[in-house]
Amino acid sequence: MDRPAPRYLWQLRSRPVLDPDFLAAGQARGLSRRLLGVLAARGHSDGHALTAFLDEPIAGLHDPLLLPDARVFAERVEAARGRGERVLVFGDFDADGLTGLAIMVLSLRRLGLDVEPHVPSRADEGHGLSLAAISRTVEEERGLIVTVDCGTSSALEIEAARLAGVDVLVTDHHQLPSVLPQALALVNPHRPDSAYPDRRLAGSGVAFKLAQLLLGDEALEMADLAAIGTVADVAPIVGENRSIVRLGLERLRTDPRPGLAALLARAGVAPARVDLDRLAFAVAPRLNAVGRVGDGTRAAHLLLATDAEEAAALADELEAANLLRRELLAVALVEAREAALAEPDAPLSIIAGEWPVGIIGLIAGRLADERGRPHVVFSTSATPWRGSARSPGGFDLAASFAQLADIFERFGGHAAAAGCDLAPERYEDFRRRLLSLSGPLTPVEPELLLDLAITAPEADYTLLRELALLEPAGVGNPPPLVGVAGFEVVRVRAASGGHTQLVLRRGLEVVDGICFGREDLAADVREGDRVDVVARLSSRVFGGFETLQLEIRDVGPAGTLERLTAPPAVLVA
Numbered sequence: 182m183d184r185p186a187p188r189y190l191w192q193l194r195s196r197p198v199l200d201p202d203f204l205a206a207g208q209a210r211g212l213s214r215r216l217l218g219v220l221a222a223r224g225h226s227d228g229h230a231l232t233a234f235l236d237e238p239i240a241g242l243h244d245p246l247l248l249p250d251a252r253v254f255a256e257r258v259e260a261a262r263g264r265g266e267r268v269l270v271f272g273d274f275d276a277d278g279l280t281g282l283a284i285m286v287l288s289l290r291r292l293g294l295d296v297e298p299h300v301p302s303r304a305d306e307g308h309g310l311s312l313a314a315i316s317r318t319v320e321e322e323r324g325l326i327v328t329v330d331c332g333t334s335s336a337l338e339i340e341a342a343r344l345a346g347v348d349v350l351v352t353d354h355h356q357l358p359s360v361l362p363q364a365l366a367l368v369n370p371h372r373p374d375s376a377y378p379d380r381r382l383a384g385s386g387v388a389f390k391l392a393q394l395l396l397g398d399e400a401l402e403m404a405d406l407a408a409i410g411t412v413a414d415v416a417p418i419v420g421e422n423r424s425i426v427r428l429g430l431e432r433l434r435t436d437p438r439p440g441l442a443a444l445l446a447r448a449g450v451a452p453a454r455v456d457l458d459r460l461a462f463a464v465a466p467r468l469n470a471v472g473r474v475g476d477g478t479r480a481a482h483l484l485l486a487t488d489a490e491e492a493a494a495l496a497d498e499l500e501a502a503n504l505l506r507r508e509l510l511a512v513a514l515v516e517a518r519e520a521a522l523a524e525p526d527a528p529l530s531i532i533a534g535e536w537p538v539g540i541i542g543l544i545a546g547r548l549a550d551e552r553g554r555p556h557v558v559f560s561t562s563a564t565p566w567r568g569s570a571r572s573p574g575g576f577d578l579a580a581s582f583a584q585l586a587d588i589f590e591r592f593g594g595h596a597a598a599a600g601c602d603l604a605p606e607r608y609e610d611f612r613r614r615l616l617s618l619s620g621p622l623t624p625v626e627p628e629l630l631l632d633l634a635i636t637a638p639e640a641d642y643t644l645l646r647e648l649a650l651l652e653p654a655g656v657g658n659p660p661p662l663v664g665v666a667g668f669e670v671v672r673v674r675a676a677s678g679g680h681t682q683l684v685l686r687r688g689l690e691v692v693d694g695i696c697f698g699r700e701d702l703a704a705d706v707r708e709g710d711r712v713d714v715v716a717r718l719s720s721r722v723f724g725g726f727e728t729l730q731l732e733i734r735d736v737g738p739a740g741t742l743e744r745l746t747a748p749p750a751v752l753v754a
């Protein structure tokens with residue numbers, strides 16, 4: 182009786198012993214011990230956590246003046262305003278950079294400054310502040326550049342700007358290299374001298390904080406842009422990011438700005454139904470696409486558009502770019518996959534091909550997901566070769582690249598995503614050295630982390646409402662999963678789109694279950710089976726009635742949950 186076999190390893194999150202103050206504060210707010218246990222097991226076991234999850238989102242925003250150089254930034258902007266100086270805002274070409282750039286442009290314009298956006302060409306200018314942008318600044322007689330989501334690694338370019346008589350205010354969230362740029366201001370929460378309480382802001386999040394500094398509460402209406410950038414940059418949706426995303430979703434759902442309304446319409450998403458998954462999988466790729474296969478400036482103009490007609494035309498352009506990006510990616514993936522499979526046992530794959538620079542990050546990401554190991558993908562279509570790397574976890578790309586610093590023309594990134602420029606003649610050397618850093622391959626067994634293990638009758642509306650307090654779910658705050666024991670399968674049906682529908686009985690009552698992307702269950706589960714499931718609790722409203730529904734992630738034979746040994750309790754200080 183070990184059928185149906187679960188696909189995942191089920192793991193109960195380890196339970197901390199609840200801190201008495203946390204328990205008292207939570208219970209004073211009407212939270213159950215059960216929910217407080219769920220929060221604590223996710224690492225949210227102090228007063229800040231209760232604020233982030235329960236209070237108005239604005240309560241979770243920190244004082245922007247705590248950001249390093251925030252005061253210098255504000256003073257220089259004020260001086261520019263006083264002198265009627267013209268400004269260039271330089272943003273990165275990805276969704277985080279574009280949304281951050283839009284926030285900065287809108288904020289400075291609101292102060293009355295003459296501001297133009299500059300989005301670099303991915304192919305010609307690459308990452309970071311570009312010399313082309315500095316030339317443009319000088320030609321247009323602008324005295325100030327504000328960077329967004331980049332600039333921390335642009336010491337040389339910032340020196341060039343200084344020599345040309347242009348001040349640079351860097352606003353960024355990337356890790357700091359050993360040589361810091363001599364910018365007038367370096368607003369980056371990662372600075373070693375940073376007193377900022379939460380360093381997990383995205384580039385657009387830093388821009389949003391500076392907007393708050395310049396405009397006060399007026400800046401809150403730009404949280405929609407910061408929310409998109411935060412989600413697109415895969416920043417964890419906890420702490421201050423959670424506040425930003427909650428504020429942003431509210432704006433997007435009720436009053437989307439013209440550009441985003443047009444973009445959502447093209448993507449077939451009703452504003453009221455926007456959630457973090459839709460930001461990640463419908464909105465961000467459309468903003469990114471135009472920077473990958475065309476001119477990212479068009480996406481900036483879409484975000485800045487003030488009327489629906491202009492927005493509609495730009496949204497059409499973005500849609501066309503997105504389709505082109507998909508086609509290019511489909512073709513390139515076939516070739517890249519084949520190249521990676523030439524060395525099936527390598528702990529990490531390093532491949533090179535004549536793929537467009539704009540999609541190598543997508544290829545690396547897709548293959549890293551598929552094959553559960555890091556991938557580094559080079560585009561050989563220009564010299565130096567441009568490389569993009571993605572790691573599914575367990576291997577820190579930024580740290581490894583830092584150890585190979587001498588081999589690159591330039592490099593940067595995070596643990597899970599990094600990029601580099603490499604001279605073609607150093608490619609073999611790079612391969613050898615990176616592989617020697619990676620050690621043997623340890624395949625990761627896919628697991629599901631359970632927030633709770635309960636019996637079938639306990640899966641009810643009360644629990645559904647309690648767990649709803651964890652929304653919005655996303656990176657760093659995954660949707661709550663519950664192990665539910667003791668169902669009998671009444672009906673199994675393969676549904677369209679590769680899904681399986683189950684009707685489950687508990688006592689005299691039945692519950693609907695939907696298993697997205699689990700075609701296999703239609704064959705493995707049989708009527709009459711006694712099963713345990715791992716599911717996300719949800720509900721459907723139809724004809725004025727609400728019905729409980731289980732979004733089932735995995736099914737195992739009865740007794741699977743009982744056999745789970747809870748990991749030892751951890752004492753949280």
Ligand SMILES: [Mn+2]
Nearest residue numbers: 277330384414
């Ligand atoms: Mn970013």
